[in-house]
Structures are given as structure tokens and as C-alpha cells.
Amino acid sequence: MPEKKIAIIGGGAAGLMAADMLSRHGEVHIYEKGKALGRKFLVAGNGGFNLTNSAEGEDLCRKYTPMEFLQPALEAFNSQDTRTWLAGLGIPTFVGSSGRVFPEKGIKPITVLQQIKDRLLQNGVQFHFQHEFVGFNAEQKPILKFQESECFPEADHYLFALGGASWPVTGSTGNWLEAFRLSGIKTLAFQSSNCGINVNWPDDFRNKFGGAPLKNLQVSAGNFSLKGEALITDYGLEGNVIYPLVPKIRELLQAGKEAFLTLDFKPQNTVGQLLEKVRGKQIQTKNYEQVFKLSKAQLTLLKAFSSKEDYVFPENFVRQIKQLTIPVSSLRPIEEAISTAGGISLEEVNPDFTLKAFPHISVVGEMLDWDAPTGGFLLQGCFSTAYLAAQAILVKLR
Ligand SMILES: Cc1cc2nc3c(=O)[nH]c(=O)nc-3n(C[C@H](O)[C@H](O)[C@H](O)COP(=O)(O)OP(=O)(O)OC[C@H]3O[C@@H](n4cnc5c(N)ncnc54)[C@H](O)[C@@H]3O)c2cc1C
Known part of the structure; x- marks a missing residue:
């Protein structure tokens, strides 16, 4: 030809x-x-x-x-x-x-x-x-x-x-x-698509943890969830575990609905296994980091996005570790x-x-x-x- x-x-x-x-x-x-x-x-x-x-x-x-x-x-x-x-x-x-x-x-x-x-x-x-x-x-x-x-x-x-x-x-x-x-x-x-998401971080959280990784994480949006790693940024979150959730978040935001991410910081443990760590013990919030092997960023995030009751009572806190809800304000440009x-x-x-x-x-x-x-x-x-x-x-x- x-x-x-x-x-x-x-x-x-x-x-x-x-x-x-x-x-x-x-x-x-x-x-x-x-x-x-x-x-x-x-x-x-x-x-x-x-x-x-x-x-x-x-x-x-x-x-x-x-x-x-x-x-x-x-x-x-x-x-x-x-x-x-x-x-x-x-x-x-x-x-x-x-x-x-x-x-x-x-x-x-x-x-x-x-x-x-x-x-x-x-x-x-x-x-x-x-x-x-x-x-x-x-x-x-x-x-x-x-x-x-x-x-x-x-x-x-x-x-x-x-x-x-x-x-x-x-x-x-x-x-x-x-x-x-x-x-x-x-x-x-x-x-x-394949972009970061905006989250309204509290100022002190942004200043302290911007750039910190969240490893070994399971993240869900709607009925879609996956495991991986995310990066905390000044504006919110990005990374391989976030990008595939973007189509679902986009769909919700476009429909004028609120979009949330649900974070599970211990995907390898069941709620029951985590409750075992606190049952019959006097666990104080200052011991959470050690008892549940949480990073400082995870702990601060849990505190920032939990009600007081859900943070201070260990049984409630365990559930927060497994499903912390974070509102997404928008997608990155x-x-x-x-x-x-x-x-x-x-x-x-x-x-x-x-x-x-x-x-x-x-x-x-x-x-x-x-x-x-x-x-x-x-x-x-x-x-x-x-x-x-x-x-x-x-x-x-x-
Ligand atoms: C930061 C970043 C990292 C990425 N990493 C990966 C990765 O690791 N793996 C992966 O699979 N993908 C990755 N991608 C995505 C991938 O690069 C793109 O999907 C791919 O390049 C798209 O190819 P394309 O040929 O369709 O368009 P493009 O590569 O965007 O090429 C389009 C071309 O058309 C030209 N053009 C545009 N308008 C006109 C016009 N009016 N007249 C004449 N020419 C025009 C542009 O100048 C450009 O050269 C990444 C993208 C980015 C931004």
C-alpha cells in the first residue's frame, strides 16, 4: 500500500x-x-x-x-x-x-x-x-x-x-x-481521574503529618474497597489505594451527594481480635498507640474524625480503627x-x-x-x- x-x-x-x-x-x-x-x-x-x-x-x-x-x-x-x-x-x-x-x-x-x-x-x-x-x-x-x-x-x-x-x-x-x-x-x-482527593484536615494535623504515609490500609468508597498505601498531603490523600476509588467518589459528588472514605487501619484483624486486646483491661487513650500498634498519624486521624465517645471508650475506639469515616470535599484539579x-x-x-x-x-x-x-x-x-x-x-x- x-x-x-x-x-x-x-x-x-x-x-x-x-x-x-x-x-x-x-x-x-x-x-x-x-x-x-x-x-x-x-x-x-x-x-x-x-x-x-x-x-x-x-x-x-x-x-x-x-x-x-x-x-x-x-x-x-x-x-x-x-x-x-x-x-x-x-x-x-x-x-x-x-x-x-x-x-x-x-x-x-x-x-x-x-x-x-x-x-x-x-x-x-x-x-x-x-x-x-x-x-x-x-x-x-x-x-x-x-x-x-x-x-x-x-x-x-x-x-x-x-x-x-x-x-x-x-x-x-x-x-x-x-x-x-x-x-x-x-x-x-x-x-x-487517578488523582488525589481533598479533605478538610484540621490545621495541626496538616502541619504535622503532611507527607506521612498510611501503610497497610484498606479504604472503601460506596461498596468498592481495596488495600494498599496512601500518602497524607497538605490537601488530603493520594496514592495507589486512593486513585481507583476516584470514579466512585466522582459519581457521588456529581450527583450532589456527600462522599466519604472509610478507612480500616487493621485490615488483617477482625473487630473481635482487636476487642480481645481491651477486654477486662483498664486501657487509657494514652496507651492506644502501643496497644493497637498505631502510627502517630493514624492515631491523630482517629482522634480528629471520631466523636469524644468513640475515641475515649476502647470498645468504640476499636470500631473506629476498623471503619473511620472521612468526608471528601472534592477531587484534585x-x-x-x-x-x-x-x-x-x-x-x-x-x-x-x-x-x-x-x-x-x-x-x-x-x-x-x-x-x-x-x-x-x-x-x-x-x-x-x-x-x-x-x-x-x-x-x-x-
Ligand atoms: C504524572 C503522570 C504519570 C503517569 N504514569 C503512568 C504510568 O506509569 N503508566 C501508565 O500506563 N500511564 C501513566 N500515565 C498516563 C499516560 O502517560 C497517558 O495515559 C498517555 O500518555 C496518554 O497517551 P495519548 O497518546 O492518548 O495522549 P498524550 O500522551 O497526552 O499525547 C497527546 C499528544 O497530542 C498532542 N496534541 C494535543 N492537542 C493537540 C492539537 N490540537 N494539535 C496537535 N497536537 C496536539 C499533545 O501535545 C501530545 O503530544 C501517567 C500520566 C501522568 C500525567
């Missing part, structure tokens, strides 16, 4: 994956509004760089909302396929804690990105930087702004991979939403979130990621309205959607 030309708009994780697949068979151009590719990919590499997660089959698919929409893409290109793809680029990976997949020790995020770029250059992909998508013309072809003038790249197919709206400094501002909306495509406002929900409504998208209204356009990656927790699932979702869309484009243009 050498004569076929494909324009990819957006040079992040999803755009790069699509470019690799498509450039093996056609002429591929990437149009990126920034001066560099993969800036959010590099930011992702600053912390733990989870390139995917070793979860497979149903276990992998269940991490995504809505699962039914993402499942065919995840089955077409699963987490093992991502590892094989990376290995083919000279990036060996290993499985770390909770199934997270990292590049082998010593391999920096910039090296992973460079290997991908090198592959694309070898395949003849042409990069066009500082080309910003600003809207569609009457033929529903993209209008790009370059140095104060507009250009209209001709292509047999257009693939958009414009990302969500978190960390806008990376270029993913989400300001493309309006252009799609004006073309009659249903879009949903972006919302924070989009700018700080690891990912966003919202974007193009999935109602507008065919199973092969073309737009129902405009079959010459595909849309992939985080710009679509799906959600997943951290741990490698976000990049995997981007790679899988880009892969399936690319295969469908190749079939169509063949």
Missing part, C-alpha cells in the same frame, strides 16, 4: 504506536503541536514507569471502564504484546510489584522514547512539529495551524491521538474538544491528575475506532471517554486502541 497516506495528529503514546503499525505499510505523517514527541510519556517515566501490567485476559479487561468497549482492543493487543513490541525495540522489561511492568533497570524513559522514534524514522515516518489541529474544513478534513498560517494535510485516512487534559504542560490540553463538538460529535467535559475521563463519547465511535459520522477519521488513546487505574493500564489502553485502529485502517486501505 505504498501510495496510501495516513496523517496522525498527536504525537503521544497512542499516536506513536499507531505510527509504528501503519508505517510498515504506508506513508505516515505525524502532526504534533509541540516541539517534541511523547512529552507526557516522559512525565510518566518520572515516577514509577509502568509501561503495562502483566494482568491478562479477563483480569486485564476488568480494569477498564467501560470494559465491553475496550475488550476487543485489549484482546487484539494485550500486555504481553506490549512487552514483545518493546523487546523488539530493544527495551527488555520486567514484572514488578502488583504486576506492574517496568523497563529493565538502567533503561531511562528517554531511551524508551528514543528507540520508538528511531523505529519510526527507519520506517520513513515524517514528523511535523508545531502543527496544531484547530478545526475541520467543510470536507471534514483537519485544519492545522503552523506559524500563523493554516495548512490542510491531504491523506487517505486521519488518525487523531490528541490525549486527555491532565498535565497540560505536556501539550495535552484537551482544547481540541470544541472542534469535534462543532462537527456534531458528542463530547464530554474532561474530569480528573485536572492539572494535577494522572489521567482524565471524558473526551469523545464512545457512542460516536465504531468498534474499529473510526467515527460513525466520519469513517475517514479514527480516534484513539486517552482522548476517548474511558477510564482505568494506574499501574500500567493507561498506557496499555492507549497502545491497544491505537493498535486495533491501525489494523482496521490497513484493512480498509488495502
Whole structure:
């Protein structure tokens, strides 16, 4: 298919994956509004760089909302396929804690990105930087702004991979939403996902314990609960145990309801086992730390969010240890979130990621309205959607 030309708009994780697949068979151009590719990919590499997660089959698919929409893409290109793809680029990976997949020790995020770029250059992909998508013309072809003038790249197919709206400094501002909306495509406002939550801490608690970890914690929101670690911050809580609860908290807050987290500081003990520690003994509050093996932060939190009766009577206190209720005031802003929900409504998208209204356009990656927790699932979702869309484009243009 050498004569076929494909324009990819957006040079992040999803755009790069699509470019690799498509450039093996056609002429591929990437149009990126920034001066560099993969800036959010590099930011992702600053912390733990989870390139995917070793979860497979149903276990992998269940991490995504809505699962039914993402499942065919995840089955077409699963987490093992991502590892094989990376290995083919000279990036060996290993499985770390909770199934997270990292590049082998010593391999920096910039090296992973460079290997991908090198592959694309070898395949003849042409990069066009500082080309910003600003809207569609009457033929529903993209209008790009370059140095104060507009250009209209001709292509047999257009693939958009414009990302969500978190960390806008990376270029993913989400300001493309309006252009799609004006073309009659249903879009949903972006919302924070995988983000911290705001809690109205008492001032002295914030000053003393901001930055302290809460380890070995079970947290619940509604009927959803999980174990892990959270970090106390100036504004509230964040961390791996908090992020997956965000969709539930968002749902409650949006419905105008109060949102609470229930913290269990001793998930390995039953209430009965903890009561054994106090039964028939004269336990005073000053002994709680030692008797129940609580950290100072846990103890202060228990005191701050319990009534006097629930704190001073050991039997009541035990129940508080197992289910301390903390009100959530709001979610952290989009700018700080690891990912966003919202974007193009999935109602507008065919199973092969073309737009129902405009079959010459595909849309992939985080710009679509799906959600997943951290741990490698976000990049995997981007790679899988880009892969399936690319295969469908190749079939169509063949
Ligand atoms: C702090 C942080 C840590 C993360 N850690 C991980 C992790 O460890 N594991 C994981 O799986 N995921 C992680 N993620 C999430 C992951 O990085 C994203 O889900 C992924 O990068 C999204 O890929 P994408 O290609 O859809 O969009 P993006 O990577 O956001 O790329 C979109 C591209 O489109 C360009 N663009 C936007 N608008 C226009 C326009 N109008 N015209 C032209 N170009 C445009 C942008 O400049 C950008 O280059 C992390 C994210 C953050 C912020």
C-alpha cells in the first residue's frame, strides 16, 4: 500500500504506536503541536514507569471502564504484546510489584522514547512539529495551524491521538474538544481521574503529618474497597489505594451527594481480635498507640474524625480503627491528575475506532471517554486502541 497516506495528529503514546503499525505499510505523517514527541510519556517515566501490567485476559479487561468497549482492543493487543513490541525495540522489561511492568533497570524513559522514534524514522515516518489541529474544513478534513498560517494535510485516512487534559504542560490540553463538538460529535467535559482527593484536615494535623504515609490500609468508597498505601498531603490523600476509588467518589459528588472514605487501619484483624486486646483491661487513650500498634498519624486521624465517645471508650475506639469515616470535599484539579475521563463519547465511535459520522477519521488513546487505574493500564489502553485502529485502517486501505 505504498501510495496510501495516513496523517496522525498527536504525537503521544497512542499516536506513536499507531505510527509504528501503519508505517510498515504506508506513508505516515505525524502532526504534533509541540516541539517534541511523547512529552507526557516522559512525565510518566518520572515516577514509577509502568509501561503495562502483566494482568491478562479477563483480569486485564476488568480494569477498564467501560470494559465491553475496550475488550476487543485489549484482546487484539494485550500486555504481553506490549512487552514483545518493546523487546523488539530493544527495551527488555520486567514484572514488578502488583504486576506492574517496568523497563529493565538502567533503561531511562528517554531511551524508551528514543528507540520508538528511531523505529519510526527507519520506517520513513515524517514528523511535523508545531502543527496544531484547530478545526475541520467543510470536507471534514483537519485544519492545522503552523506559524500563523493554516495548512490542510491531504491523506487517505486521519488518525487523531490528541490525549486527555491532565498535565497540560505536556501539550495535552484537551482544547481540541470544541472542534469535534462543532462537527456534531458528542463530547464530554474532561474530569480528573487517578488523582488525589481533598479533605478538610484540621490545621495541626496538616502541619504535622503532611507527607506521612498510611501503610497497610484498606479504604472503601460506596461498596468498592481495596488495600494498599496512601500518602497524607497538605490537601488530603493520594496514592495507589486512593486513585481507583476516584470514579466512585466522582459519581457521588456529581450527583450532589456527600462522599466519604472509610478507612480500616487493621485490615488483617477482625473487630473481635482487636476487642480481645481491651477486654477486662483498664486501657487509657494514652496507651492506644502501643496497644493497637498505631502510627502517630493514624492515631491523630482517629482522634480528629471520631466523636469524644468513640475515641475515649476502647470498645468504640476499636470500631473506629476498623471503619473511620472521612468526608471528601472534592477531587484534585485536572492539572494535577494522572489521567482524565471524558473526551469523545464512545457512542460516536465504531468498534474499529473510526467515527460513525466520519469513517475517514479514527480516534484513539486517552482522548476517548474511558477510564482505568494506574499501574500500567493507561498506557496499555492507549497502545491497544491505537493498535486495533491501525489494523482496521490497513484493512480498509488495502
Ligand atoms: C504524572 C503522570 C504519570 C503517569 N504514569 C503512568 C504510568 O506509569 N503508566 C501508565 O500506563 N500511564 C501513566 N500515565 C498516563 C499516560 O502517560 C497517558 O495515559 C498517555 O500518555 C496518554 O497517551 P495519548 O497518546 O492518548 O495522549 P498524550 O500522551 O497526552 O499525547 C497527546 C499528544 O497530542 C498532542 N496534541 C494535543 N492537542 C493537540 C492539537 N490540537 N494539535 C496537535 N497536537 C496536539 C499533545 O501535545 C501530545 O503530544 C501517567 C500520566 C501522568 C500525567
